[in-house]
Amino acid sequence: MPEKKTELTVLESTEAAPGAATEEPAVADPAPQTGGETSAGRTEYDQLKAERDQLLDRLARMQAEFENARKRAERERQADREYATCNVIEQFLPVLDNLNLALKSTGSAHQLRSGVELIVKQMEEILRQLQVSPINAVGEEFDPRLHEALGSVERHDLPDQHVAEEIRRGYRLRERLLRPALVRIVSNSKQTSE
16 A cells, blocks of 8 residues: 655644644744643634734735826826827817918918918917916016016106016916016116106
8 A cells, every 4th residue: 555645734733632742833933832822822823823914915915906006097197198288289280280371372471461360360269268368468567477577678658667568478377377478677767766
């Protein structure tokens, strides 16, 4: 008859008959056990070890889930940005088409100017729909949050520190500044000397 080889596990070794020689487990006990408490202490130790292993497994799974959720949220944010960009670009394509038509035009300078004015109106309408508004500049009091001063001009018809000339128009998206208006401000020597 062939011999059967059996292996004793840690659990089987603790359940062996009292007084029988048992093999010590590789893991050290957290606290030495006394004679009558060996079986109960071992069971409690095994339960705590199993509970610890379960908690470590749960922690690893939760960390993986969190990392996956973070990556998924980033992918969704990127997709939303691309979608929003596509919608904006779609609105500007007709303006680009009209500019190309204007370049191919063989009409007079007056006709070309009229065409470009229509294109500018089309562009302003698209910006208005996107809630982009121009910043009022000429005649307004200089505001460094909205205006960028390029220089000053001596004028007596406007109050000192007011905008005399707009060089480049500024814009805002709702309440957020996109770019400041580039302006020249009034230097009224009559008003400053008084």
